[in-house]
Amino acid sequence: MAALHFHFDIDGEDFSSAGEASVEMKKKLRQLGFPSDVIRRCSIAMYEGEINMVIHANGGSADVDVYPDKVVMVLEDHGPGIPNVELAMQEGYSTSTEQIRNMGFGAGMGLPNMKRYTQSLEIETKVGVGTKLTMVVSV
Amino acid sequence: MTVRELAGQLGLEPVCEAEPDREVTGGYVGDLLSWVMGRAQAGDAWITIMSNNNVIAVATLTDAALVILAENVSPDPGVAELAERKGINLYRSPEAAFPLCAKVAALL
Numbered sequence: 001m002a003a004l005h006f007h008f009d010i011d012g013e014d015f016s017s018a019g020e021a022s023v024e025m026k027k028k029l030r031q032l033g034f035p036s037d038v039i040r041r042c043s044i045a046m047y048e049g050e051i052n053m054v055i056h057a058n059g060g061s062a063d064v065d066v067y068p069d070k071v072v073m074v075l076e077d078h079g080p081g082i083p084n085v086e087l088a089m090q091e092g093y094s095t096s097t098e099q100i101r102n103m104g105f106g107a108g109m110g111l112p113n114m115k116r117y118t119q120s121l122e123i124e125t126k127v128g129v130g131t132k133l134t135m136v137v138s139v
Numbered sequence: 140m141t142v143r144e145l146a147g148q149l150g151l152e153p154v155c156e157a158e159p160d161r162e163v164t165g166g167y168v169g170d171l172l173s174w175v176m177g178r179a180q181a182g183d184a185w186i187t188i189m190s191n192n193n194v195i196a197v198a199t200l201t202d203a204a205l206v207i208l209a210e211n212v213s214p215d216p217g218v219a220e221l222a223e224r225k226g227i228n229l230y231r232s233p234e235a236a237f238p239l240c241a242k243v244a245a246l247l
């Protein structure tokens with residue numbers, strides 16, 4: 001059973017609020033006294049997921065379960081899905097538009113960063129249905 | 140060196156001085172937010188030409204000591220207020236990123 005559960009709705013309409021859930025989660029993890037390295041890894045992974053949902057899926061939801069020895073982040077959207085996960089995992093690969101790139105996103109580092117900064121990243125995706133990411137950061 | 144001292148030495152124009160007594164321990168330069176997110180360290184002076192709201196989110200998540208908007212870039216509408224709300228030190232400078240980096244490196 002989870003020690004604590006946090007739920008966040010990610011607004012897909014508003015780019016300016018992107019990152020709110022990550023910032024909120026970071027604050028909570030800090031209040032709970034987690035080591036700064038763990039907080040950093042969770043924040044990076046969550047932020048990348050959040051941004052991806054805003055860019056590609058018109059938003060979604062994030063559920064964070066906090067255990068004494070790990071943080072489990074589940075991000076789910078009803079976006080277009082990822083047709084080729086292997087390709088999407090490559091650093092530098094991006095399907096973002098020019099407009100998104102001009103805002104500083106779309107570097108093709110989203111999924112690679114999520115993998116790099118977590119102990120495990122599980123991707124369940126179906127084209128036309130949506131994507132569910134489960135990420136675990138060990139303490 | 141504190142944010143206030145660094146800003147003074149570099150002649151930065153304050154946009155939001157939320158926590159000027161924070162210690163600056165390093166520096167990072169970059170505009171691709173995912174790259175900055177994964178590489179910048181807590182306490183860094185982050186130099187960028189990005190001016191949108193998401194800069195504040197990345198600065199918050201990386202714990203950057205301050206953000207310096209280089210090349211006379213002005214923050215987008217609402218960014219200064221957001222920096223205030225999130226407690227982010229935000230400055231701007233007419234100088235390009237390269238000389239700013241060199242100066243920050245020499246001062247730290």
